[in-house]
Amino acid sequence: TPARGQLGGDGPLVRSAGVLVRSIAAFAPIAAELRARGVPVEVVGLGGLLAEPEVADLVATLRVLADPLAGSAAARLLTGARWRIGAADLAALWRRARELAAVPEGNEDSALDAAVAERAELTGLVDAIDDPGPAERYSAEGYRRITALSRELAGLRSRLDQTLPELVADIERTMLLDVEAAARPGSVGRVHLDAFADVVTEFAESSSSPTLSAFVDYLAAAEHAEDGLEPGEVVVATDRVQILTVHAAKGLEWQLVAVPHLVEGVFPAKRRGGCWLTSVTELPAALRGDRIDLPELRLHGGEDRKQVAEAIQRHQEDFAQRHADEERRLCYVALTRSEHTLLLSGHWWGETAKKPLGPSVFLTEVADKLRDDPSLGSVVEWAERPDEEQNPYLAQTREAHWPADPLGQRREAVATGAAMVLEELARLDAQDEAADQVPGSEHGPDDDPESWAADTDVLLAERARGQQETTRVVLPDHMSVSQLVDLAADPGALARRLRRPLPQAPNTVARRGTAFHAWLERRFGVARLLDFDDLPGAADTDAEADADAEALREAFERSEWAHRTPYDVEVPFVCEVDGVLLRGRMDAVFADPDGGWTVVDWKTGQMPPESQQRALSVQLAAYRVAWASLNRIPVGKVRAAFHYVRSNRTVRPVDLLDADGLRDLLRSVPAAGDA
Template sequence: VLLDEFQDRSYAQLVLFSRLFGDGHAVTAVGDPNQSIYGFRGASAGQLFHFVREFPVRVDGADGQARYELAPTSYLTTAWRNGRAILSAANIMSEALGRAEAQKAPAGSAPAATTAACAMALGADAAGASTAAADVPALQPSPFAVEGQVVLGRFGTDIDEAAALAADVLKYRVTDFEREADGTPVPPALAVLCRRRAQMETIRREFEARGIAYEIVGLGGLLDTPEIVDLVATLRVLADPGRSDSLMRLLAGARWRIGPADLMAFRDWSSQLARRRGRPSTTASSEDGAADAPEETVIESDLTDGASLVEALDWLPREDWASSHGRTLTETARQRLGRLSAELRQLRGYLGDDLTTLLGEVERAMLLDIEVAARPGTSIHQARRNLDAFQDAAAGFLRTSHRVDILAFLAWLEAAAAEENGLEAPPSDINREAVQLLTVHASKGLEWDVVFVPGLNAGAFPSNKDSRWSSGASALPWPLRGDRTDLPQWDTDQPDQKGWLDAEKDFKSAVQVHGEGEERRLAYVAYTRAKHVLWVSSAAWVGSRAGRAEMSPFLAELEQLVGSGPNSAPADGEATGAATVHPASVDEASLPEESPLTTGTEVAGWPYDPLEGPVDPRTGDRLRVVPGRRLAMESAAARVRAALESLLPGDSASAQESSLADESGRKLRGNAAGWAREAALLLERRSRRAGGQDVHLPGHISASTLVDLGEDPAGVVGRLRRPVPREPGMSARKGTAFHAWVEEYFGAAGMLDLGEAPGSDDHIDAAYDLNTMVATFKASEWADRSPAFVEVPVETRVGDVVVRGRIDAVFLDADGRWDLVDWKTGRRPSAAQLRAKSVQLAAYRLAWARLKGVAVEDVRAAFFYVADNQVVRPHDLGSAEELEQIVAGALDASA
């Protein structure tokens, strides 16, 4: 039995494993106590130290009596990822951790007989064993380790910190840390690790201002991005008329820009409608001012919001309406509110459609796809990353939820935002096309060439949050926990109240020390994510916080790597040790006594031009948020208009014909005039499409996209210009259900029938005809074979792109050859269609051959069409060169 990441196990898991395998069974646990960072959800670093006692080695004596010995411990102390300087920083963090408190007493979870026998056999040496186990040696660099670099920074404000970080991102992006075998530079992978997700906003704004491509990892961070916030706000307005808060987000946003005076007048109108609900219908007269007021009276108990702005948007007042406070809507606000009302009314027609269809329609109606594509300095694929990630999240919700309506989806999003607490699922791979922003918790297990860890302020990292169980009713009292010996305890056995209170103070201090150990392990995890550069920093003034933030001890302790401290480094910035000081760092004595962020009063007109940013009405000067873009955008728009005009006929004969056509068009009346306008628009659209666009293939594509490129490269390129989400039809859901069953079948060695699992969904099985497919599969040649791998993700480079896919099953034949199988729930296609679809198998075969280092000829591939019970093996699978021709053809189609 192999127990991986054992330092993240809880006491309950330790009890379970100990009672299953603790009586001398062969068990190996792997873990790093310095990376135990999930104590807030039940894990404990002490569990790893208890292993040697809870899983003793059974030895049969000559007298036939069994005795137990402590489990042996081995240390893997070579770090194969980090540079030497980075390891020095990490070892400073781990050195202060010392021995874990788990050495105080065993957890006591092993069977009583085993524990007693072990204690009798080991005697007094048992207590010292935990102590020895707790002394974890420091990590050592590998023989191939790079030197690495540690950069220390101390800045005046968090804005200065973000600016320095962004400037170094631009520098490191063009630094060649590694090269391929042929000498090609490998783009470096960069990440920003934050203690809290709230830190990301300042850095994100700085990245936006400098045109740096970035990716916020995890659903929690995704829900905070501007385009997703607006998208979710629109979904809430569509689904719930009581969400006036979400409508306010839209009204006050950059698109509609309803000003404060108009918002107050609109609120007055909403309150007036709410008051009218309580009147009899005969008194709801036109004096209320509704342009098209409803005649019936709404039952008050049916309302979700007494004064709903969403409802008021559907019943806008007449132009001459004025509230009891004398407020009126301006003409501009009335027009914008009317357009928004019409847009929402149209979108409500899609509420009964599939969720992905609704999301696509909302995205296009809000012009979000165009808005993100217009971002400067990034490709459309990077610009759409948040929208695409949200679509992926919605698709995952559809696959796993029994209730798939919009209200259930919104509830799921709210639960993710409230409960995730920074524990985002880490990305499947490192993104070298963008800087990744994520929390330290989410970074565990990943690595990057350059890692930035900003915000190392005392009270923030390490956090000073009170984690005592006695501070609230949300936690189980620690004396009742099974791992209580690893936790600080409040000694309540006191003779009087004073002793009781003094013991509570001691308990509070012990909890602070315990919590700092947890935070120190978190810093250790953050530091060890870096290979070439570790960039750590602190800011004296953060946002509107009162009081200057002191430097975190996790940063101050690294001063010894410089030699004489970061504030006295050489002026030229050269290193005197394993670390260097950032040239923009500020000496502690030079830090301002008052916050530059709050000392001055900033005044700005609102709403402001989203392309230009806020402006101080007193001086006309722009406030520093992001650089103004209106002049550049207007110049670009003028060039686009000029280019469009250049595509029109310019010779005199064509101009004369155009003039005659215009003259004849003006003479047309009625339907003929409408037809003429439509024809002109269609011709103009065709002309623009013929002009083409510069569309680049993304850095990676799916195997199914590669198949589509072979069949219709122009169509794929067209979808890349403006992606449209596809509704998962019955066939797609049917395939998902069957693939899930096959994966469970092989995982359980085929011992469970479909209906044997408790809670099986009979209605789903019937809708997809899953029972028939299962019966066919069990009668096929594959049912009795054992796959070497199931659902294997693979990727390989084909031309200028990386093709990714997932092989359904991989079998190893008796002759040592590999056999790849892709399950298909549809009918066998025609010969022409099969040739096109075989591109998928060709890509899988090439990827597997490269992965295993075998010849392509030693890898077979087949489709199994379950509906027909047929195995189809295409004999003309394309080579690597033929696959590259498909990609090249797509690039030609985009030119």
């Protein structure tokens, strides 16, 4: 891809690339153009993330579940990539909605109103999906799709009692969004879904009311925030182009950085609102948290009307100058994010502008500097002001197919592959039927009418084959600490799970609802939501039942840790090791008298045999490296230990891996280019 291309001549290969924009409104068109050229793209930050197709479908489902009158969200689902309801069926559904709303006869509007979001909000389109009426009103395929969507939404409504993270994961599976993301070409895969899941988890942890309706309102605010909401921790990726706002790029660097839209009114941005004296939407300066840095209105009480007006005018000008200074500082941030190559651009005509925009003062100043000193760079192209005064984009006729084909040019290849799979499945079914007719076969149709025995034979054969075969996979970009432990203990088993993910067997310790961990959270005064892989005991090898929870509590009270106060508990982390992002949570961190730290992981099961302890210690090694990274301290100042609650024994391995050791462990599996 261009992100891995060469920067001209003998320049270095591009290992990272970022596109920095002033406003989240630029995310979607830039991402679409890059994808059209085969470039893998990641949109960073919630505001732009909401425009990504799979996330937009997920959010639309959340809106439909939260608000039965969210007609525009329902229209998004109906006309989206999966269901692709056509105009005739959509118009029939619209008429059904009006029928359910008891709209008087003779007051029918055009069928095209079905596509108007404002009207859809008022007509109960979601109700029409739930009760579409007679099938003859629709095409056969359209009715099948509408009723299928209705069943899925009904199933999701029946499960609204889940926590917010569980509900979002349920929607992702039910709407097949995970399959859609995995099937997309390129290396992006689940990046956007995972990023949205992080937003959901963060909201559920930090909000005093983590309800569905509150989260939907939060997303609406993020969608309309000009600068986007705080994206959290951003990690520079090396296998895709990242698009983010300049605000979110502070402190980060890419080898190649592009800063588009350096035009008047965009960057620097127009000042939103006015002075607090003239705009009711502006908070008075004295009440703002940054009041120390704000211009001061200097009035002493003896001024006449003219002097007051002049003071207010100066005050407004000071605010305008402050805004200009902030925009210049923001531009400085954008221009200093590049390690090697910086690309700047502007334009005269935007897609919707009625008048020419032209280069901003920032782009003009940089261009003048490059002309004065060519050693700093070059002005590749500089277009003069156009002669026409009307936007040529507005005069162009645009055509598009609707509903859009989500596969586009890949349609033929995907259809061919699907046909081959169906053909092979039919051949295998024919073989099974022929085998059932053979006299003396191991399981005949009469002996096994439900095919239980046949399925068992297949599963046992697959299990035996899997134990004999060597499976080579490429490690994912994101790994949990539990997966890291599996990598150290049995790389082959981890490879098989990565190649063919299956639901995990129920584990009472891994579930947050275990009596001991719930009690321990109350004891330390903390209750936070966890991801499944981060649950207390997720890396345990032995799961004890909860029946003897009282014995575990008594055993803990006798331990050395019962008399110490943790510095922090359930500490989430994400750290990078050799290009792989490790994520997890530390049970507890204690400050030691010598100025060091001890990370403790509680184990409610029995102590494992010595042969397994080396692999399990990788969990502590990851926690140790993560805490050192979070606090920017040497790894040598961080200790780590397992405390086995039942036996009241604390194990402190002395030969834990450091960052280099974890890097060597990850490098023991094939790299992407070797797979």
